[in-house]
Amino acid sequence: MVYTNYSNISLPMAVWLAADHGYDLKFDPRVYSATTLLQPVRAVVLGRQVLEKQADGAVDISDLVPAAVGTAVHVATEHAWLYKRDQAMMDLGIASHIVDRIVMNAEHEDDPDAIYIYMEQRSMKEVDGVYISGKFDFVYEGRVKDIKTTKTYNWIHGGNDEKYAQQASIYRWLNSDIITDDYCDIEFLFTDWSPLKALADKKYPQKRVMTRTLPLMSLTDTEHFIKTKLAKIKAITGLNQANMPKCTPDELWMQPMKWAYYKNARSLVRATKLFNTEAEAITRNIADGSKGKIVKRISEPKFCNYCDARPICMQAANYINDGILKL
Numbered sequence: 001m002v003y004t005n006y007s008n009i010s011l012p013m014a015v016w017l018a019a020d021h022g023y024d025l026k027f028d029p030r031v032y033s034a035t036t037l038l039q040p041v042r043a044v045v046l047g048r049q050v051l052e053k054q055a056d057g058a059v060d061i062s063d064l065v066p067a068a069v070g071t072a073v074h075v076a077t078e079h080a081w082l083y084k085r086d087q088a089m090m091d092l093g094i095a096s097h098i099v100d101r102i103v104m105n106a107e108h109e110d111d112p113d114a115i116y117i118y119m120e121q122r123s124m125k126e127v128d129g130v131y132i133s134g135k136f137d138f139v140y141e142g143r144v145k146d147i148k149t150t151k152t153y154n155w156i157h158g159g160n161d162e163k164y165a166q167q168a169s170i171y172r173w174l175n176s177d178i179i180t181d182d183y184c185d186i187e188f189l190f191t192d193w194s195p196l197k198a199l200a201d202k203k204y205p206q207k208r209v210m211t212r213t214l215p216l217m218s219l220t221d222t223e224h225f226i227k228t229k230l231a232k233i234k235a236i237t238g239l240n241q242a243n244m245p246k247c248t249p250d251e252l253w254m255q256p257m258k259w260a261y262y263k264n265a266r267s268l269v270r271a272t273k274l275f276n277t278e279a280e281a282i283t284r285n286i287a288d289g290s291k292g293k294i295v296k297r298i299s300e301p302k303f304c305n306y307c308d309a310r311p312i313c314m315q316a317a318n319y320i321n322d323g324i325l326k327l
Helices: 011-018 041-054 061-091 152-157 161-174 195-200 219-236 278-287 302-306 314-321
Strands: 002-004 031-033 058-060 102-104 115-119 122-127 130-135 138-140 143-150 183-190 209-215 258-262 273-275 293-297
Touching: 011 061, 041 219, 058 061, 061 102, 061 115, 061 143, 122 161, 122 219, 130 161, 143 152, 143 161, 152 183, 161 183, 161 209, 161 219, 258 278, 273 278, 278 293
Parallel strands: 002 058, 031 130, 102 115, 143 183
Antiparallel strands: 115 138, 122 130, 138 143, 183 209, 258 273, 258 293
């Protein structure tokens, strides 16, 4: 791989970003990862075009930051469990006879007294002429656990919960022999957590690390979801992107549009009130003597910041030109 450093990131951090972090799934046009299948269809098709070119070209290391941070947490977690778990568990007050029963990444479960734990196992299965690949984070007593290094916004609004459950369902579809529970645990590690906000708002995550349990789809429904997504991808592959369906606001993690009303039209520092419809804002302005100002607020398409297709996507380019998407 060849990397560029247009952002002039310092050498200590540049080496960390450019280093091989052990991600074991390289781009292959015949393979779709579990996370890829969760993306909007447009993002999948255009993103794979970008990845195919990057396989033989250069990548700027600034684009690797989100993935590198998440990978660092996964690598450290795996290292702790493989090489440090006995002492760590003893320090946590867990009895030695429990610690001794733990078996990591077993090939066969033939000891009824053992506690089987699996980590970072990649599986692949063929369906409709292509391969679906997935690498789960952690499986304990038949339940898959997925570690998410993310912002508190994801916990508060839960907008990605459905996708998290779909991803875990694909992991079970790939590994139904060891993932037997009908629920998954999403392990949130918040990158922007504030203890003061936790005290002030009970909807805010009360701890820096929290778990949310979600129901999985059945194996039949999961396979139907996979095949349906693959059919949609195939239907638009090869089209000019002007003829591709655009990503929807929900797919782009955009909040509903708001109309900001400013009672003093000369001071736009802080809105007097936010309205869900323009009509409500106009009504309020008329009631106040029609001296205010109404400004339409369009939410930022947050998903674009994490999308491989962004460098060539005309929809993203339009958001940038309109000042909605800020890189």
